Amino acid sequence: MFSLFKKFKDGLTKTVAAIAAKTHGLFGGRRIDAASLDELEEALYTADFGVETTTEILEEIKTAYRQDPSLQGRQAAEIGAAVLQRVLAGAEGTLAAPAAKPTVIAMIGVNGSGKTTTTAKLAHKMKGDGQTVIVAACDTFRAAAVEQLKSWATRLGIDLVASHTGADAAAVAFDAWQAAKSRGADWLIVDTAGRLHTKSNLMDELAKIRRVLQKNDASAPQHRWLVVDGSLGSNSIEQAKVFHQSFGLTGLIVTKLDGTSRGGAIVGIYRQLKIPIYFIGLGEQPDDLQPFSIANYSRAVFGLD
CATH class of the missing domain: 1.20.120.140 (SRP54, nucleotide-binding domain)
Structure with missing residues (x-):
């Protein structure tokens, strides 16, 4: 502790x-x-x-x-x-053991939020906890995203389903779900696009991925987590509202808190949206993605032991 x-x-x-x-x-x-x-x-x-x-x-x-x-x-x-x-009472997201196999987590967020890196770190953490995980590289619009995730997967020994840049992201998600099901994986983590030509294009793409996943499992994706850059401060609240309205967020991951003096923004995000915070990013290493703890956060920001 x-x-x-x-x-x-x-x-x-x-x-x-x-x-x-x-x-x-x-x-x-x-x-x-x-x-x-x-x-x-x-x-x-x-x-x-x-x-x-x-x-x-x-x-x-x-x-x-x-x-x-x-x-x-x-x-x-x-x-x-x-x-x-x-x-912050009620802000800690608790990830229960998967009721369905695979249980799907859709990782959502704009480019630059650390979404792809966080996807890899989350898979690494789950694997370290003894769970089986497959990651789907569905950010096929951004040229570097698939290669970035492949690099992380190789480094951390993560099972990955990917295609080429420009491929149909929903098709990749469908194939990944099938692979996760056939292998009996506990979790499928889907890294989605952070930018398309317009905001409506992006929301349409996310909705398409959701529809395709639901052809396999009507309840998927069971988790829809927004990855937000903690260094943006209160500006991230408006971003979260847009995604919440369009996709019905079930959780948050706040990244890059180690690189900012604006660590209080996490409080404003929760006050505004009342969406549980599952993890926070406290550094660049794989193990620096940590479950959010209200007690640890509250004492740490005031310099207490």
Whole structure:
């Protein structure tokens, strides 16, 4: 458990450092005062926690400060973490054992979100947990996507069904489902396109993949996860809304949190959409894709142990 928390803390270093810099190390042991509360407010906005969450955190700290004027920064950090845990209640996505074989996860997201890489990392994690996985390379529109996934599959020993760039993505998905069924695979992870000529083209393509999968299994894809780039901050909320309206998202994966100081955006995304967060990306290595933990996240962003 400690090593998992360390991954969260290390992965959110830039967010923690940015908050510490703006608050002049408030959580390291300084006492709370009016100036430090102003600094904290600015730091939380900069980290993209949003108006609602920032207001809730500050109000609770101010209440505690009025009751105890000797309140320390460390105590304020504990209050902030407790508020985040309350706001994020219900945000942890729990992946149950597959009821049907294969159970399909459609990976959705715009180019640049880390979708293809995350697909490979997720398959790697499932394989490491003793489950059988097949990946379908259905981002056939982007020239590098199929080759990128092939490279990851070779490196990590992942079973892959792929065709050439420009192939019919729905046909690849159909073949992959058939392969997964014949091999008794637990999971089929479908990497979908992140861009086509227009947004409507993209949504039509996703709908086509869904229809074709449902010819094999009416309930597929059982999971429809949006991969969002955490460094985009609150801008990712609008992106998530569009995909949710078109495809009925069942989960989120937030990537690239190690490369941004805007790690608070994850809270705003959940507050707006109430879609569970299954995994977060905390680094570039395969094992840096970690199940989302409310407790670990809430304590890590405030620099707590």
